[in-house]
Amino acid sequence: MHTEVRATAARPPSTTAGPPAFARRPLLLVAAAFAVVHLVAGAFGGYWIDEVYMLAAGRYHPDWGYVDQPPLAPLLAGAMGWLAPGSMIVLRLPAVLISAGGVLLAGSLAREFGGDRRSQVLAGLGFATGLWTSLVAHWITPYTLEAPLWMLLCLLMVRWCRQHAEGRADDRLLLGLGGVIGVTMQVKVHVAVLCAALLLCLLVFGPRDLLRRPMFWGCIGIALVIAAPTLIWQAAHGWPQLAMSEVVQAETPILSGGRSGAALSMVLYMGVLGVPLCLYGVARMLTAAEFRPYRFIAAAALAQYAFYIATSGRPYYVVGMYGVLLAAGAVAFQRRREARAAAGRRGAAWLAWPAGALAVLAAGAVVVMSSMLATAFGVPADRALAGEVATAYRQLPAQQREHTAVVGESYILAAMLDAHTHEYGLPPAHSAHRGYGYFGTPDDGARDVLFVGEDPEPWRPHFAAVRRIDGGGTPLWLLTDRQEPWPQLWEQVRSLK
Known part of the structure; x- marks a missing residue:
């Protein structure tokens, strides 16, 4: 009897129980406040330069693809412009709602990692106060829509990996993953780099069993079918999207301060809360046994960071990874808090309150600034x-x-x-x-x-x-x-x- 109790106690919690309860109410409150702030900010100022391009392209030149991006964002902007011509609020409503959904996705990712309500809310707040998110969340642009879609992609991956570690993986998640990848390919093609990084890191760190699942190949097929329109358009026009990479490299010194400026911006875009959460999340995902099933995701984030610095990419190309990293960081800090409490030691959990307040103030300042950028670039x-x-x-x-x-x-x-x-x-x-x-x-x-x-x-x-x-x-x-x-x-x- 004594031996049986000790064996049960030694069993990892994740093998006997699902994730904690979802912090629905506080996360919805954070998401609602986020949406209200960005809707109000979106009602002022003129069009952002990329946003007005989406509107014009989708409304007057609808197509299966474009030289510099897939068709989903332009067509969505064109539809909003057709429904309510001249209304900035209606035009920007989809971007705000999708971005607010990122708050819930960040909380859901923390929950999948085993995070309690406090960790889930911290992750949601970390996403909501990210400096890049605060800047673009009310602009209907491809890079605004892309980040929450990457987070949904990561959520499905994390959930499958968690269930696989528990011995009960639901492979239907892989079919949903294929749908998300395909839709994201219709927003920005950089998800192809994400998928390549995930696949390579999966081969190195595992779980390699994913590649032996029939529905994994179904995932690839679904993604290709959904992405086919923009891929066919690009092929028919000589792949101009590839030529755009040279343009991006040429503009990096001006827009991002070169490779060093881009490397720094990638970190600063995380925000006041996001920086410690993301950095600690990466460290723990790579080293802690608890995060072993997800190690390949952190490695893929670092691989993309290095890739876009080497190729002079835009700093926001990796922003979609921040949600999963800061969620892991929130749960890792929770584990530190629990370990200190079990040892009877006081931690520095009180720092979360001033850090949260500072993050909100910094994010608010960026939101205000974003409404004044209509006349940027001369x-x-x-x-x-x-x-x-x-x-x-x-x-x-x-x-x-x-x-x-x-x-x-x-x-x-x-x-x-x-x-x-x-x-x-x-x-x-x-x-x-x-x-x-x-x-x-x-x-x-x-x-x-x-x-x-x-x-x-x-x-x-x-x-x-x-x-x-x-x-x-x-x-x-x-x-x-x-x-x-x-x-x-x-x-x-x-x-x-």
């Missing part, structure tokens, strides 16, 4: 730009106006004009830059161009005359008497850079 506010261009367009003689196309130097300028096309009576905008360069040329009847931007030099050889006309904050140029057919001209001026 781009004027969207409505002001459309008004200036509309004034110049109406001042053209009526006969000339009928044969004049409006062209933006960059995809950003073209998208900001398209956002107010109907409001200001402008024709559809064109641009030879990035994705807009693949949307098509102006009509054959367009002999002249009202060029919006700083540098019309690449266009000068293709027109008889180029002169600057009165504008506002952005230079406007009138290019007259086109000298060659649009398809031939377009191939010479189109550029991803």
Whole structure:
């Protein structure tokens, strides 16, 4: 009898019991507060530059794929713009709700790791106050939608691994995993790098039994079927998404401060709570026996961190991994707290309160800042730009106006004009830059161009005359008497850079 009791006591808790109760009410409160803050912030300011591009692409150029991203975010933005034209709240509502879902996913991940209610709420708060999350959660962009989808992917992986360690894995989770991967591929293709990192680290650290499951191959098949539209589009257009990697590398020194700046930003984006939670979570996932089944996930996070530094990727490419890391960190700190309590020692748990308050304040400051970024990168506010261009367009003689196309130097300028096309009576905008360069040329009847931007030099050889006309904050140029057919001209001026 004595021997039996000792054997039972020595058995790991995870083999005899499921995860703790879900902290539904406090996590819902955190998610609701998060959503309200971002909806209010989203009602102010103009369009963010990537957001207005999503809106214009999805509303006026719906397609199965695009040069620089898959179709889901543009189509979602276009649908919101169609439902409520001009409403910033409606446009941004899906992004806010999906981001708020990340709070629940972070708590769920902590629960899967065995975290109690306090750890689950800490993980949810850590996600909600992440600096990158605070910046983008109310913008309808691919990188906003991507992070919660990565967290859902990780949640399914963690749940399967937990059940596998308990000897009762439900392989149907793998089919759901395939669906999540496929949908995420329709948001951003970087999930392919995540999957490659997970697979390689799985081969090194295990559990390799996953690869022998028939439903694992079903997972791959489902993912490929769902991702097929954007993959087919990319193949048909010569894989321009791959060419974009060179553009990203060229922009890294300016946007991220080079590799060292990107490496630092990847850490700072975690937030005040996220930094200690993520770093401690990685350390414990790699070393603690409790986290052995999930070791490959932490290794995959580090592998991606190193990969994107080496390839000069954007710092936010790894943000989707933060949810699982900070959830592990919250549970690891819980274990420290429990061990100290069992030993009769007082810990430093009281630090969680000031750290949480500081995290909320820092996140709030970033949210406020995000609503002021409409004029970033020297781009004027969207409505002001459309008004200036509309004034110049109406001042053209009526006969000339009928044969004049409006062209933006960059995809950003073209998208900001398209956002107010109907409001200001402008024709559809064109641009030879990035994705807009693949949307098509102006009509054959367009002999002249009202060029919006700083540098019309690449266009000068293709027109008889180029002169600057009165504008506002952005230079406007009138290019007259086109000298060659649009398809031939377009191939010479189109550029991803």
